[in-house]
Amino acid sequence: MSQRTAEASAHRLAQETKPSTVKKRADLALNNDFLRKAVRFTTERLRDGKQKAANDHGHWEEWRERGRQIRLHTIAHLDYYLNLFADNARANGTHIHFAATGEEAVRISLEIAERKKASSVVKSKSMVTEELHLNHALESIGVETVETDLGEYIIQLAGETPSHIIIPAIHKNRYQIAELLSKEAGEELLPETTILAGFVRRKLREKFLEADIGMTGCNFAIAETGSMVLFENEGNARMVTTVPKTQITLMGMERIIPSWSDLEVMATLLPRSATGQKLTVYMSGISGPRRKEDGDGPEEQHIIILDNGRSEQLGDPEFQELLNCIRCGACLNACPVYRHIGGHAYGGTYSGPIGAVLTPALNKNVDQWDDIASASSLCGACYEACPVKIPLHDMLIYLRRRKVERGYGDKAEGAGMKGFAAIMSKSQRFSAVMKLGRIGQKLLVRDGGIPSKLGPLKGWNNYRIAPKLADQSFREGWKGLKQELGKSSKPMEPAMLKRMEAVLKNRKTGLQGGGGHG
Amino acid sequence: MKVSLFITCVSDAVFPRVGEAMARLLARYGVELDFPEVQTCCGQPAFNSGYWNEARAAAVTIIRAFEDSDFVIAPSGSCTGMLHHYPKLFEHDPIHLAKAQELQQKSYEFTQFLVQVLGVTDLGAVFPHRVTYHPSCHGTRILGIKDEPMLLMQNIKAMELVPLPFAEDCCGFGGTFAVKMSDISGAMVTEKSDHVLETEAEILTGLDMGCLMNIAGNLRYRNQPVRVMHLAELLYEGVNGA
Numbered sequence: 001m002s003q004r005t006a007e008a009s010a011h012r013l014a015q016e017t018k019p020s021t022v023k024k025r026a027d028l029a030l031n032n033d034f035l036r037k038a039v040r041f042t043t044e045r046l047r048d049g050k051q052k053a054a055n056d057h058g059h060w061e062e063w064r065e066r067g068r069q070i071r072l073h074t075i076a077h078l079d080y081y082l083n084l085f086a087d088n089a090r091a092n093g094t095h096i097h098f099a100a101t102g103e104e105a106v107r108i109s110l111e112i113a114e115r116k117k118a119s120s121v122v123k124s125k126s127m128v129t130e131e132l133h134l135n136h137a138l139e140s141i142g143v144e145t146v147e148t149d150l151g152e153y154i155i156q157l158a159g160e161t162p163s164h165i166i167i168p169a170i171h172k173n174r175y176q177i178a179e180l181l182s183k184e185a186g187e188e189l190l191p192e193t194t195i196l197a198g199f200v201r202r203k204l205r206e207k208f209l210e211a212d213i214g215m216t217g218c219n220f221a222i223a224e225t226g227s228m229v230l231f232e233n234e235g236n237a238r239m240v241t242t243v244p245k246t247q248i249t250l251m252g253m254e255r256i257i258p259s260w261s262d263l264e265v266m267a268t269l270l271p272r273s274a275t276g277q278k279l280t281v282y283m284s285g286i287s288g289p290r291r292k293e294d295g296d297g298p299e300e301q302h303i304i305i306l307d308n309g310r311s312e313q314l315g316d317p318e319f320q321e322l323l324n325c326i327r328c329g330a331c332l333n334a335c336p337v338y339r340h341i342g343g344h345a346y347g348g349t350y351s352g353p354i355g356a357v358l359t360p361a362l363n364k365n366v367d368q369w370d371d372i373a374s375a376s377s378l379c380g381a382c383y384e385a386c387p388v389k390i391p392l393h394d395m396l397i398y399l400r401r402r403k404v405e406r407g408y409g410d411k412a413e414g415a416g417m418k419g420f421a422a423i424m425s426k427s428q429r430f431s432a433v434m435k436l437g438r439i440g441q442k443l444l445v446r447d448g449g450i451p452s453k454l455g456p457l458k459g460w461n462n463y464r465i466a467p468k469l470a471d472q473s474f475r476e477g478w479k480g481l482k483q484e485l486g487k488s489s490k491p492m493e494p495a496m497l498k499r500m501e502a503v504l505k506n507r508k509t510g511l512q513g514g515g516g517h518g
Numbered sequence: 519m520k521v522s523l524f525i526t527c528v529s530d531a532v533f534p535r536v537g538e539a540m541a542r543l544l545a546r547y548g549v550e551l552d553f554p555e556v557q558t559c560c561g562q563p564a565f566n567s568g569y570w571n572e573a574r575a576a577a578v579t580i581i582r583a584f585e586d587s588d589f590v591i592a593p594s595g596s597c598t599g600m601l602h603h604y605p606k607l608f609e610h611d612p613i614h615l616a617k618a619q620e621l622q623q624k625s626y627e628f629t630q631f632l633v634q635v636l637g638v639t640d641l642g643a644v645f646p647h648r649v650t651y652h653p654s655c656h657g658t659r660i661l662g663i664k665d666e667p668m669l670l671m672q673n674i675k676a677m678e679l680v681p682l683p684f685a686e687d688c689c690g691f692g693g694t695f696a697v698k699m700s701d702i703s704g705a706m707v708t709e710k711s712d713h714v715l716e717t718e719a720e721i722l723t724g725l726d727m728g729c730l731m732n733i734a735g736n737l738r739y740r741n742q743p744v745r746v747m748h749l750a751e752l753l754y755e756g757v758n759g760a
Contacts, residue, residue, distance in 0.1 A: 026702050336688045340705040370568070375699055377692025377706070378566055379655035400568030409568065413694075417564050421572035424527075424558040425579055434531050449738060459700030463707055464735030467532050474525045474534035478553050481538060485545045492519070492548035496636045500519055503635055504588060507623055 018347070022375045025345040035171045039163075039342045042170050047333040049276020050385070057272065067269045067388045070262045071324035078314065078323070081223040081256045082305070088226025092288030095302045098253075102132045102308045109134060109215075109248060112302055113143050116246050118212035122204075124230065124237035125149040126217025127327060128250045128306055130162060131349045134215075145215075146207045148236040150200055157184055163343030163351060165329040166274050171342045204236070214240035214298065218251035219326075220266055221303075224259045227287040228303065231270060231280040241286055247298035253305050254323040260285075266326060269387040273328040309362030318398045319361050324388045325354055331382035331392060337375055346372060353382035353392045360399055367408040373399040427475075437469050522552045522587035524580070524625070526597040527559035528727045536593045536727060539754035540628055546757070547636060557583035560600040561607075563693050570607060574614075577604055581617045589635065590625045593750055594726045595657020598627040602660060627657055628750055629666040629725060640673035643756025650682045650719035651749075652689060652710070652733065654726035667725060667749055674756050680717040684709075691732040707736045714744060722746045 019025045029035055054060040074081055086096045099105035105128075113121065121143055123129065135156070138145045147156040151168040155161065157180045162168030169177065178191035181199055189195055216237055220229040228249055230237045241247055257263060271277040290297030313319045332338045332352030343351030348359035356376060360369040373396050382392040403409060423429045444450045450457065450466040460466055521544070525537045541551045561576030580601070584590045592598045602625075604618035632638045651671065657663040671679055690696065690706025697703075710733055714722050722737075722744055724730050734746035747755075 023699060023701070026699070030701055030705055336690070336706055337702055339687075340702060340709075374695070375702060377655075377688045377690060377695045377703065379688035379692070380659035381655070381686070381688065384659055397566055397568065400566070401570055402568070404568040404570075413567065414569070417567065417569040417572040420559075420564055421569075421575035424561065424576035427556045427558050427579065430527070430558045437531070449735075451739075456697070459697040459703075460735070461739075462700060463704035463739060464732065465738045466735060467731055469531050470534050472534065474530045474537040475553070475555055477534055477538070478555070481541060482553070485541060485550070489545065489550060490548045492550075496547055496549070496638075497519065499637050500589070500635055 018344075022345060022347060022371050025347055026341040026375065029341040029345045034173060034176065035342050036340060038171055038173045040339055042167060043333040043339055046167070046275055047330075047385070050273055050330055050333065051276075053272035053276040053278060056278075057268070063265060063268055064387055064389055066265050067326075068324065070257060070265055071326070071388045072321070074257055074262075075254060075314070075320060075323045078254065078256065081258055082253060085221050085223040085226055085256055086305075088224065089288070089303060090226070092226050093301070094226065094288050095300070097302060097304045098307070099304055100307050102306070105250060105304050105306045105308070106132050106134060106137045108302075108304050109250070110137060110141055112246065112248055113138060113213060114141065116212055116300075118143055118246070120144040120146065120207070120211045121213045121215050122146050122148050122207050122211040122240050122244065123152070123215040124217065124232065124240040125152050125168075126215070126250055127162075127165060127349065128217055128252055129215065131308065132250070132306075134250070146204070146211070148204050148207070148234075148240060149232070150197065150234060150236075153200055153204070154180060157181070161344070161349070164332055165327050165350065165352070165354070167329070171344070204239075208239045208243050211240075211244045213246045213248060214242075214244035216240055216247065216249045218249050218255050218303070219270070220257050220263055221251055221255045222258075222260055222263060222285070223256055225287055227285050229263060230284045230286070231267075231282075232284075233275075233277075233281040235282055238282055238284055241284065241298065242296040245299045247289070247301045249301070249303045251303060251305055253307050253310050254325075270326055270328050273326075273330040273385070273387040309364075312364075313361055319357075319395060321390050322354075322358060322361055322395070324390055325358070326388060327354075328387060330385040330387060334381040334385035336379060336381065337377065341375070346375070348372070353396075354390075357392055357395045357399065361395075366403055366406050369399050370403045370408070370410070373403070431473070431475065434469060434473050438471070441468055519589075520552055520587050521549055521589045521591065522554055522584055524557060524560075524584065524590050524592040524597065524601075525553070526592055526594045526727070528731065529593055532731065533727045533748070536748045536750055539748070539750040540591070540593055543641065543750060543754050543757065546641075547638065549636070552587065554583040554587075560597045562597065562600040565600065565603060565607065566692075567694050574607060577607055577618075578614070581614060581621055584621055584624075585617065588624065589631065590621065591628055591631045592625070593628050593748055594728070595627045595654050595661050595663055596726050596728055598625050598630075599656040599660035601625045627661055627663055627725060629670055630661065630663055633666040633669055639669045641670070641753050641757055643673075643753050644675040644677075644759050645752060645756035646676040647721050648678045648680060648717075648719045649721045649723055649752070650680045650714060650717040651685070652682055652714075652722060652724040652729060653685055654724055654729045655686075655688050657725050658686070663725065670749065670753065671723075674753070677756070680719050683713045683716055685713075689729045689733050691729050693728070696732065707732055711736045711740065711742070715742060720745060721752070723749050723752050725749055 097108045135145045147153045154169040164170040174191045182189045218228045219231045271280040289301040338352045346355045350358045356372050376396050378393050380393040444452045445468045453461045529536045558579045559576050561573035565573035602622050608614040608618045689710040690703040730746050737744050
């Protein structure tokens, strides 16, 4: 067993023994100071960069809306654009394969590798291949698979999975990375970026030259010319798509955009949202295999278009917009939960807010949904950060609701909510509960607050002292307050009255009242 | 002109002084508040947890309570934001849907009402303290309340307003989230309090008692004597002290 396959099986073991709930996985992260510090450091840098890039752009909100409209239109007509893309790509000489499931996509990839008698594959970054666990499948038939994106390479050496959509090794600091690479190098490498990157560059150069197959993901597929477009910063995707004789590209079926002019909008939104870059360092548009007049490029090019649960979202008014995602990772960088627990706690290939919605949406395991969908305070930072305005915070609620509707809700919580509905449907009951609470809390109040960690108070009071119920509720004091204010009442200021009347008039004629009243 | 107070269940039960401050401040401009006693809770805990039938039971009481009101004002961006979700909640119930849309249109968070409707930005308050402000997520992101509280605070005399680092990050409350995912929530509120303490402010203010209760609880747990108050309370104290 080679060192790498040994690591791969260690990785599989780690995956299988991974704690089964978000809560337990989050606890691992919360107790890992290295991880929390590394994730905080990088997400802060990325979101500050994004904020600056959006401000510098000057018309960010308008472009966000343009991006959203392009994605909405494409997904609404996805069948048309997919066919157009496939026809044009085939005309370019590309082999197009449609895979309904992950297993099918893996099978197609392995068949190509076997037919080509491939012994090694070099890969540029691709989340879809992570979704398929394709590296392990290739290694199981004896094909060496090497990640060539620096972050992915580090993760592969560590036998882990990416914990961020665009920064796979975000949870590691450079000392940990130096240790990993030193082991691979067989000598001690100093934890300096140039030294570490220099080692990887030398190492990977050999791999590029040896590889039989180059494997890539796809950022955008252009329907009008059947082209695929890759965004990257390291130049490794260029090597992957020019040196090996065979190229395989895996893409989710939603990666399509209609035209090159739409790419301009995406090329403006994606790098700025992802890393704060105005442009990505390398943007490659590839239309078919190598032609006679080309200096380089693969002799054979395959594009595998993957469904794997995506088409389930089409026609679902609550989740179709999930397919608009351009995988920039901005929602992860903005998320205050991700900031504390990192990506592995989410338990799926895709992490952060998009992962919390996408993973359950792509899988039909309703009974497990709420676990991951519950790990959000619904603050909406993800929506605010999203360059195509996907309402992830609303989708998290829809997931929770669907789980309850299908009978997989937590029993105790369900009973609690029934009680809530009974109390809140009659104000007399609510008043009575407040009175009972005041009697009940007498034993627990210390110095004006409730520090007890008994029963349901534990979660809250492990980090806080709960406030006590007021001695008199607002409604109980209202009569007195109203009387008191009535004594000194005065007429409304005419200017204000006028403004209020204007608001009412606008409302009646259908004009909006004020800001934020969308 | 009927201006009704939607007190919200948290302020009703735990922080009645917030509603009192609102009523007293508005009385200064001759705005007489109405308080429909049939109101209960907006239903957000059930809505956010996925129990929409139960949320509708609460929502119906709110819709009924404010049917005759011209303006509905609440000391919370989150609970006002919940009223904006009512049309979705009743999307398959045409009768309540129409009422929900009407309610959404006439509901305002307190500072929105002061600034947008009444046109008041300077209440003549004097408040000689070092203060920091936490912009709650739902008010900021669902309702777009950003300028209103800033305008009101900038016009308070003698007050030193210190920017809160990472102000836009959620405090970790999230309703039932704080109990269900208590350790994640605990990490979030601890970080929020750290930032509050960095400002060396005497007072933390905001527009949502849910979030403020969360941060105050953590500060108190850590024996930190930062006073936490709703902006309505702060303004009222400032007006009285002037």
